[in-house]
Amino acid sequence: MKKPTGVSEVVLAPGQVSFAARPTRLRTLLGSCVAFTFWHPQRRIGGMCHFMLxxxxxxxLALDGxxxxxxVELLLGHARAHGTTPQDYQVKLFGGGEMFPEQRRSLPAQDVASLNIRAALELAEHHRLHLAAQDMGSTGYRTILFDLWNGNVWVRHQPMGTLDRHA
Structure with a gap:
């Protein structure tokens, strides 16, 4: 499907949640953080969160992304506000790359990437979300592009110790 005219682009920083009901491209950059993407294939609506811990x-009192x-509660709230149920969404998970793998042995309690991955998988199971795909773990960072008009998620993973020739 071609990119529709008038597409808006939203860049999520760590801690942000975005949900849209019109053609939108959501973009973020993940290291040890994790992103959930939610896409409703019939309504072509959805969102993404970028959490840190x-x-x-x-x-x-207020939820903090x-x-x-x-x-995830914020994303679920958006889904319900649009008259849909969370189980109607295709959910994908990305991120959780170790940014300092050389410190893993000396500071195992500080392995934020693994803790984030575990939390994401537990939340998906707890809320009975349909996990359509995931790309988590390893080292380095991931660039995520999520097109709400067709549900495609594009991932560029740059592991630690490799050169990015496209930068």
Whole structure:
């Protein structure tokens, strides 16, 4: 499907959640963070979150997209606000790349990437979400492009220690 005219592009920073009901391209850059993409194939609507940490110990009144559990709650809220159920969405997971693999042995409790991956998979199971695809783990960063008009997600993974010839 060709790119529709008038497509808006949204770049998500860490901690942001975006949901759109019109042709939109969502974009983000992930290291140890993880992104969920939600796409409703019949309605051609959806969203993405970019979370940094699995959860926080203290909950404030407002949900905070920096944390996996709260970012997913925000996406689920958007889905319900559009008259859909979360189980109607194709869900994809990306990210969780180790950014400092040389420190893994000396600081195992600081392995944020693995903690984020585990949190994402547990949340998907807990909410009975249909996982259509995932690309998580390894090292390095991922550039994510998500086209809401057709549900395609494009991923460019740059592992640590390799040169990016397209930069």
């Amino acid at each position: 699995p959860a926080r110990s203290r909950r404030d 920096r944390y996996a559990d709260e970012a």
